[in-house]
Amino acid sequence: MLSEISLNVLDVAQNSIRAGATVIVIEVVTDTKEDRLSVLIQDNGCGMDETQLEHVTDPFYTTRKTRKVGLGLPFLKQEAEAADGSFEIASHMEEGTSVKAVFGLSHRGRIPLGDINSTIYQLIIFNDSIDFRYRYAYDEREFTLDTKEIRKILDGLPINHPDVTQFIREYLEENTAEVNDGNTL
Numbered sequence: 001m002l003s004e005i006s007l008n009v010l011d012v013a014q015n016s017i018r019a020g021a022t023v024i025v026i027e028v029v030t031d032t033k034e035d036r037l038s039v040l041i042q043d044n045g046c047g048m049d050e051t052q053l054e055h056v057t058d059p060f061y062t063t064r065k066t067r068k069v070g071l072g073l074p075f076l077k078q079e080a081e082a083a084d085g086s087f088e089i090a091s092h093m094e095e096g097t098s099v100k101a102v103f104g105l106s107h108r109g110r111i112p113l114g115d116i117n118s119t120i121y122q123l124i125i126f127n128d129s130i131d132f133r134y135r136y137a138y139d140e141r142e143f144t145l146d147t148k149e150i151r152k153i154l155d156g157l158p159i160n161h162p163d164v165t166q167f168i169r170e171y172l173e174e175n176t177a178e179v180n181d182g183n184t185l
Helices: 005-016 049-056 072-082 114-128 147-154 160-180
Strands: 023-031 038-044 086-092 096-104 131-138 141-146
Touching: 005 023, 005 038, 005 072, 005 114, 005 147, 023 072, 023 114, 049 086, 072 086, 072 096, 086 131, 114 131, 131 147, 131 160, 141 160, 147 160
Parallel strands: 023 131
Antiparallel strands: 023 038, 038 096, 086 096, 131 141
16 A cells, blocks of 8 residues: 555556646645545546446556556555545546545544655656646645646746756745645645
8 A cells, every 4th residue: 555645646647647648637635624635636638438447446457568456546545435535536538537535634544645745746847748737725725836837937948947846846845834834744
C-alpha cells in the first residue's frame, strides 16, 4: 500500500498522463466541520470502456503490458474506505476519467496526506506539456495554481525553467502554509 495520500495522487495522475491527458485537475479539500479530507483527480485522457471501469479496482486486472497487477486504484479505494470514507470513479471513452477519494479526517486509520506540494511540483515540472489545475482548500481558505495561466504570463518561457520552477515551489509552500494556518494533515 502507498503510505501517503500524496503518493496515491501521484499514481493516479501518472495513469492520467499515460492515458494521454492534456489537462489534469487535482483538488485536495479539507472540511473540518464535516470531518472529511477529499481528493479529486480528473483528466481529459482517453477514458475507459465499461469493462475496464468494472474491473478498475481489481488488483489483478490491468491493461498494462509491463506488469500483471494494477495496485494504485485498489489501494486508494481500500485506504479511503478503511478511514470511514468513500471512493468513486467515473470514466467515458475519449472524454476522460474522474477519481474521488474521501477520507474521515480524524479517523485514526487515515493515512497522512504527505508532501502534496512536492507531488504537484514534480507533476508540473516533469510534464511541461500538460496543463495542471491544482486547488487546495482548508475549510473556507483556499488557493489555486493553474499552469495554463502561468504559461500565459511567461510568454514563451518554459514552465520548467529554473526561475519558474523555483516560483512554483515557493508558491505552493507559501500558499499551503497560509491556507492551513498552522494545521497539519
